[in-house]
Amino acid sequence: MDILKNSVGRKLVMAVTGFGMIAFVIAHLLGNTTLYSGPDGINAYAGALHSCGVFLWTFRLTMAVMLSLHVFFGIQLTLENRAARPQAYTVTNYRASTFAGRNMIWTGLLIGVFLLYHLLQFTLQVTDPEIAAVRHPDALGRPDVFTMVALSFRKAAVAAVYVCAMAALGLHLGHSIQSSLQTLGLNSERTFPAITKGGIIAAILIALGFVSFPLVIYAGLLR
Amino acid sequence: MDLTLYVWRQSGPASAGRLEEYRAKDITSDMSFLEMLDVVNAELVRAGREPIAFDHDCREGICGMCSQVINGVPHGSREKTTVCQLHMRRFRDGDTIYIEPWRAKAFPVIKDLIVDRSSLDRIMQSGGYVSAHTGGVPDGNAILIPRDDAETAMDAAECIGCGACVAACPNGSAMLFAAAKVAHLAKLPQGRAEAARRVCVMTEAMLKEGFGNCGNHYECQAACPKGIKVKFIAQLNREYIKAHLKDGRDT
Numbered sequence: 001m002d003i004l005k006n007s008v009g010r011k012l013v014m015a016v017t018g019f020g021m022i023a024f025v026i027a028h029l030l031g032n033t034t035l036y037s038g039p040d041g042i043n044a045y046a047g048a049l050h051s052c053g054v055f056l057w058t059f060r061l062t063m064a065v066m067l068s069l070h071v072f073f074g075i076q077l078t079l080e081n082r083a084a085r086p087q088a089y090t091v092t093n094y095r096a097s098t099f100a101g102r103n104m105i106w107t108g109l110l111i112g113v114f115l116l117y118h119l120l121q122f123t124l125q126v127t128d129p130e131i132a133a134v135r136h137p138d139a140l141g142r143p144d145v146f147t148m149v150a151l152s153f154r155k156a157a158v159a160a161v162y163v164c165a166m167a168a169l170g171l172h173l174g175h176s177i178q179s180s181l182q183t184l185g186l187n188s189e190r191t192f193p194a195i196t197k198g199g200i201i202a203a204i205l206i207a208l209g210f211v212s213f214p215l216v217i218y219a220g221l222l223r
Numbered sequence: 224m225d226l227t228l229y230v231w232r233q234s235g236p237a238s239a240g241r242l243e244e245y246r247a248k249d250i251t252s253d254m255s256f257l258e259m260l261d262v263v264n265a266e267l268v269r270a271g272r273e274p275i276a277f278d279h280d281c282r283e284g285i286c287g288m289c290s291q292v293i294n295g296v297p298h299g300s301r302e303k304t305t306v307c308q309l310h311m312r313r314f315r316d317g318d319t320i321y322i323e324p325w326r327a328k329a330f331p332v333i334k335d336l337i338v339d340r341s342s343l344d345r346i347m348q349s350g351g352y353v354s355a356h357t358g359g360v361p362d363g364n365a366i367l368i369p370r371d372d373a374e375t376a377m378d379a380a381e382c383i384g385c386g387a388c389v390a391a392c393p394n395g396s397a398m399l400f401a402a403a404k405v406a407h408l409a410k411l412p413q414g415r416a417e418a419a420r421r422v423c424v425m426t427e428a429m430l431k432e433g434f435g436n437c438g439n440h441y442e443c444q445a446a447c448p449k450g451i452k453v454k455f456i457a458q459l460n461r462e463y464i465k466a467h468l469k470d471g472r473d474t
Contacts, residue, residue, distance in 0.1 A: 084395030084435030093295030
């Protein structure tokens, strides 16, 4: 496949898989807000998701493929970019690029590591077996996701990990929304400034949305 | 004014380079940056030392030869200005100036501040041309081109191939250069015919020459002495998608 060897072709893969994952992140955030309606909300939501059976697994597989492609090409492109400038400048003076843009590989890898932890913690539920939702059904016999999440985020270290990871996510999205639209050519000179600003605002809102869960629980506002 | 310069000195492509300190004395604000270096070089020659090698040709901002990264900015900090058109009135007495060559794997240093930019020529040779037979001289208005298209094509055609976009790019990518050529030709009917093939082979050639991949940082746009905009990169991307979706590919 020529596309997967071409510079633009691989960037298109990054943009498309990135967009797929942004869509997931937004859906995940909206789904998580059921946490705010208490145990009934999120336990019912989690139960509904798990009753999807084959669709759930199709979705998970799609996400895994998108993530793998994104990580693989992200690392490959970055290595090529590094190799393209073997000798660094003594003085650098960036005028247009951003911290977020130049550190996509690091925020991306941080999110990747966090994702592993997050899956072990809340999907496989092996990090804290004593509060695993699958082993502790609520009054209606559903896995008690609310208690698992609430007890986890009451630990300062866990809450801190989530805040840091979401800061990385915010930075990553801050660059990627305008960047992927540019790569896909879905912008114009007229829409460019609005897309850039809108992308940053969306990234901040998404990060703040996710950060709100550990913060609200850690502060004891949600029991 | 008197200045302290730190200039990259490298005797050849294979040798290691280093920054060396020089004094530029009695520089007037009316001199161009290159004239300032001429003064420094004259002093070096008088002292029996090797002058600083740097590229220059037209000295009127249109040839794209002068290639110096001044205090971390290709062509210096003045917008839409080549090094030869950068004047010393932009600096103050006592300033320290770092002068480095374009740094990219695809632009090997030949000597001091001179780099080999033939990789850009090879990108052009891969597809930056029109081979469609256009026949004899047509009537003035035989091929109608909307004014906006003609203007956009000319905006892209302003690229002088200096390589500042590559020098400025954190990824050492030549995307703005390739995009200017792709967009310029794709906007005009004669170039449209081969647009699909062109965008594919030029982006392939870019990678083959060792340039990096565009990270949408837009440092290129900020550095371009001709004000080539990154909207042309978006157009290159659209051309690439179109080439695979619709036009098919014939290389």
